[in-house]
Every structure is written in structure tokens, then in C-alpha cells.
Amino acid sequence: MVLAAVGQMRSTASLRANGEFAAQLIKRAALKGAKALFLPEASDYIAKSAAETVELAKAVEDSPFMAAIRKALAAVAESTPIYVSVGVHEPCDGGQRVKNTLLWLDPQGMIVHMYQKIHLFDVDVANGPILRESRSVEPGKTVLPPFESPIGQIGSGICYDIRFPEHGQYLRSQGAQILLYPSAFTVSTGKAHWHLLSRARAVDNQCYVINAAQAGKHDAEGTRESYGHAIVVDPWGTVVAEAQTESDDLIFAEIDLEKLAGVRMKMPLEDQRPEPSPYK
Numbered sequence: 575m576v577l578a579a580v581g582q583m584r585s586t587a588s589l590r591a592n593g594e595f596a597a598q599l600i601k602r603a604a605l606k607g608a609k610a611l612f613l614p615e616a617s618d619y620i621a622k623s624a625a626e627t628v629e630l631a632k633a634v635e636d637s638p639f640m641a642a643i644r645k646a647l648a649a650v651a652e653s654t655p656i657y658v659s660v661g662v663h664e665p666c667d668g669g670q671r672v673k674n675t676l677l678w679l680d681p682q683g684m685i686v687h688m689y690q691k692i693h694l695f696d697v698d699v700a701n702g703p704i705l706r707e708s709r710s711v712e713p714g715k716t717v718l719p720p721f722e723s724p725i726g727q728i729g730s731g732i733c734y735d736i737r738f739p740e741h742g743q744y745l746r747s748q749g750a751q752i753l754l755y756p757s758a759f760t761v762s763t764g765k766a767h768w769h770l771l772s773r774a775r776a777v778d779n780q781c782y783v784i785n786a787a788q789a790g791k792h793d794a795e796g797t798r799e800s801y802g803h804a805i806v807v808d809p810w811g812t813v814v815a816e817a818q819t820e821s822d823d824l825i826f827a828e829i830d831l832e833k834l835a836g837v838r839m840k841m842p843l844e845d846q847r848p849e850p851s852p853y854k
């Protein structure tokens with residue numbers, strides 16, 4: 575069993591302040607012996623508008639947020655090395671749009687994997703905001719094969735991707751043992767669907783689901799607010815860790831690949847899919 579840490583953040587428009595907060599989470603997670611820390615979507619900043627989202631974007635090498643993360647990783651690398659998954663924005667299209675990216679950093683701070691969010695949140699939320707992510711974000715084009723990590727084979731999604739079951743199923747078919755959906759869910763859709771979706775993706779793919787989350791009000795006016803409830807679900811669908819409040823900012827879960835193997839052996843979903851596919 576290997577310990578994973580999952581963070582909750584209330585990112586503001588300050589890349590520097592968000593970087594300092596993330597750095598503290600890295601140090602605390604490493605001190606507890608976690609081998610990996612998972613941080614939310616858009617950890618670097620949450621802006622009030624599409625225009626501000628584009629304006630604030632910094633390339634990884636120029637980002638004060640990333641500098642703070644790398645400094646924290648360097649500080650713990652000798653004694654308690656830790657991997658970090660973190661959601662950021664990257665400028666693209668000559669500064670017209672951004673990518674919504676998930677980075678996987680090794681304990682030296684090198685980027686060893688990156689995923690670009692595919693499904694964009696263009697939604698008129700019932701009893702909530704109207705969000706048009708595609709105004710500022712370039713959609714990713716490919717689901718990437720899972721990558722190896724100290725806690726198992728990780729398949730990447732981001733936030734709204736969780737609502738597309740075929741995304742998780744593809745990752746499972748490519749060998750994923752852990753699915754990530756770092757998020758900034760709205761409060762109303764979170765109340766209605768967050769636990770349901772997190773558990774559903776775990777059960778239908780027999781994977782751990784690790785969902786870091788943005789939580790709370792991101793600006794003084796409360797223009798943007800996120801649901802929180804960072805969560806880890808095991809391959810049987812049991813919630814094994816969950817942040818209960820906005821200030822509950824670091825949770826831990828043992829990732830047990832033997833438990834995962836047992837679930838898959840006793841209920842062999844993959845082997846029971848008919849060939850040729852009946853869905854035409």
C-alpha cells in the first residue's frame with residue numbers, strides 16, 4: 575500500500591499566493607510520507623471572466639506558481655521525495671486562448687506527463703452560473719494512455735471530463751488503475767452529482783478515483799465559487815477519504831492495488847464484454 579495525498583485549494587487570481595499555498599501542501603504531504611500529491615484543476619489561478627483567464631496565463635517556465643511548486647519539491651526531494659499532479663493554464667493561440675492542462679511532475683520538478691482537458695464546460699447551470707469555458711480554452715484532442723506512478727497506472731481527465739463515461743472506460747481499457755478528475759465543480763452541480771459521478775467512474779471502471787478539488791469563493795465578490803469535497807473512491811465504490819469542509823485542505827488515502835486486483839478478479843467486467851461489440 576502506498577499513501578496518496580489529495581489537496582483542496584481556494585485559488586484566487588494571484589499566481590504567487592496560490593503557489594505559496596500549494597508549496598505548503600507539498601511540504602505537509604511529504605512530511606506525512608505520501609508518495610504523490612494531487613492538486614485541483616486550475617490550481618495556478620481562478621479568474622472572474624474568460625478575458626481575465628486568458629490575461630493571467632503564464633508559460634510553465636515563466637509562472638510564479640510553478641516556480642513555487644518547484645522550490646517546494648526541491649526542498650523535500652532529498653528526505654521525502656514526492657510526485658505532484660497539478661492543474662494549470664498555459665497560453666496558446668498567440669495569447670488568444672489557454673490550455674487547461676494537468677501536469678505530472680517528478681520529485682525533481684520535471685514534467686513527465688501532461689494532459690489537456692478535452693470536454694469543455696459550456697453550460698447554463700440550473701440555479702447556478704452560466705459558464706462558457708470554450709471562450710477562453712482550447713480543447714484537447716486526445717485521451718492519453720495511462721502512465722506509471724508510485725501508486726499505480728494513472729489515467730488523466732479533468733473536471734467536466736468525468737461526465738463522459740467513455741473517457742474513463744478508454745483509460746481503463748488502456749490499463750488505468752487510477753483515474754484522476756481534478757476539479758473546480760460549481761456548488762449546485764457538485765451538490766447534485768459530485769459523489770455520484772466520482773463513485774460511478776470508480777465502479778464502472780474498477781479503478782481508484784482521485785479527485786482533488788477547488789473549494790470556496792475565489793474572489794471577494796463571490797463571482798466564482800467551487801464545491802470542494804476532494805475525494806478518493808476505491809475500485810468497489812467506497813469513499814475512502816473526503817474533505818468535509820473548505821478548510822479541510824489535505825486528505826490522505828492508502829492506495830491498495832491488491833484490493834483493486836481482488837475486485838477485478840471476483841467481478842471480471844473486462845472479460846465479460848461481448849465480442850464483437852453489440853453496440854452498433
Ligand SMILES: O=C(O)CNC(=O)[C@H](CS)NC(=O)CCC(=O)C(=O)O
Pocket residue numbers: 615616619620621627674694695705706707733734737758759760763764
Ligand atoms: O475556469 C477555470 O480557470 C478553471 N476551469 C473550470 O473551473 C471549469 C470550466 S469553467 N469548470 C468545470 O469544468 C466545472 C464542471 C462542473 O461543475 C460540472 O461538470 O458540473
